[in-house]
Amino acid sequence: MIFVGGSPLFSSSSSSQGSENLQALLEHPVLISATDSFKAIPERKISVPEGSGLEGSTQIKHVYIFQREYATVDPALVELVGTDEATTCVGLVIRNQKTGMTSVAHMDSPEIVDFGLAQMLSLVADPRLDAELDVHLIGGYEDTSCEHCSGISVSDRHIEPEGYSFPLCSKIVEVLHKRQEIFHIQTLCILGHNTRRDSDGNTYPIFNGFVVETSTGSVKPATFDRSSRCPDEIVRRIRVTVSCGDPSWNGKLLETYDTHIDRFQIAPCSWVPYWRRHAFILQKLSDPEILLKCSTSPYAEGPDFVDNERRVFDYLIQHPNWKDTFPMRKPRIFHRSADGGWIKC
Template sequence: MLLVDGEPVTSSSALSGSSRTGSSGRELVAALMGNPGLCAASERLRATPERRISSGPEGPRNVYVFQREYATVDPARVELVGTDEMTTCVGVIIRNNKTGMISISHMDFPKIVEGGFKQMLELLGADNAPFDVHLIGAFDDSSTKIEFITCWVVHSSGGKRNKQEGYSHPLCCKIVEVLHKYEQQFHLRSFCVLGNNTMTDSYGNARPIVGGFVMQTSSGVVTPASFEMASRCPDEIVRRIRVSVSSYDPNWKAKLLETYDTHADIFQIAPTRWMPDWAEIAFSLNELSDSEVLLQCSTSPAAEPPHFVETDRRKWKYLMENPDWEDTFPKYSPRVFHRTNDGSWSRQS
């Protein structure tokens, strides 16, 4: 059940004293978007200076999740947890205030929401007290000029989307609908999405205001953030590739990708398979111009960060050089990285 300011949320009022089972996600989103307390919280978050996260001995011990990944962290081991590069995706944080345990995900498509929340909640424990929840990202892309995405290597599960609806709104609706159905209470602290997280640039394009964030694990405070490449933790390209190819691996159907073992404080990049023809597809995509890459491979071409195209080309180069998935995940085993004394990561297997 979703709570705002300690009160159950209903479709008719975000401050009602009773819940109504069966409320649709659309009705819930409409109620939450109009809630004064959540609007004020979004305003405070947008006004907070963005924090730049760096790596190295002086950097904080952090865990970062890429698109469609999740991780559960223990505040005794990790100082910061976060994600960035969000346009039409939603960053989700759930915190058990009694234990301090935190689960974070970067959700990109409605079909992974229900299974994803089951994964996120598994290590948080059962508790009668409400868990804090923050939902951030997913700007209002309903006016986008791109009606569907043809680049299935990048957005393989994106599919066709109604122009007036965009990608962000259906995802937000599914997230709040699933959370509201749980017996566990979730106190919604941030709802910085859609119209609460949208600006217009000098060219008239809608863009997200907050595209990344971190949570201080000891306090639960959330701050806008961006990450240097090395601070996104180990195995960047392989983890990015998993987002594309995982949709064709039945082991990851309707699930978030596993990436971090909280008990051992290691990154354990769960394996996935891809067909040999991915190399041919990657070669074809790499022949596109930069503008064509943006138009065909993004749900929000006008809102992507400057490194979007260059990152896609690095993924395609890897697939061309590694057409056989077993070279990356021998015997379908995970890639394991341990944290070193200087804060970097060393691959063990």
């Protein structure tokens, strides 16, 4: 059930489609005001300070989420949780008002929303209690006009008629509405509310990321640099790339983090030798060609997108057998160090 401003937005028996409910939310004055307030917050830049790991130095205990991942964190163990690099993707926050338990996901496809929400809620919503859950949706933009950018024609790449963001946002709203839990929508910085236009009318997202302060539930725009997108950055990026070919992850968010003991537990993902050949081919492409081949929003990506993709290609070329990365199909484990960083076990 979806609530806005303390009141249910739709009747529990309503059979309206996700797209209709989404439009009602986008036009709701309470959420328009909340979005304007969110946009006025200065963007926070998250970075691991140089010298971290030295005696006496500490860093903020944070958990970073990559695309198609989720993590549920305990405010007693983690100070910040967030994600970035979202263009057509949507970041979803669900926080229990009573316990402060907070789950964050980086949704990239309507196909993972049903099961993905169940994964998020498994540790946030106690079935024995009538939990009140705060929800924030940030990311996605009006991406349907991207085929006109830079003179690239529709025939040069696959374009979804509705774009990628709108079907994803519609599905999220549809599933939230159908579930029995009480979801209080607090922030809705998506689609038109998260779109800017250049002088030629081309569209781009205003925000690509956010961070949640777990003690208060405050959500702020944020970017993370490479030092803070940890641990195991490249392997986690590869999981996003190859998980579509691993049937064990069909329709699911990627398991990443152990809530109870504050450690990263990078669940295994397999890939076939084809990926090595494919990586060889992609590595030979120019930077603009990689953007067109590997992104749903090639003109809205960050400046390090191509470099990140090339590092993924290099790893797949050097490690064609997934069992070298996940021996005996066991997860890769990282414990929190005394200074707040991560140590591989």
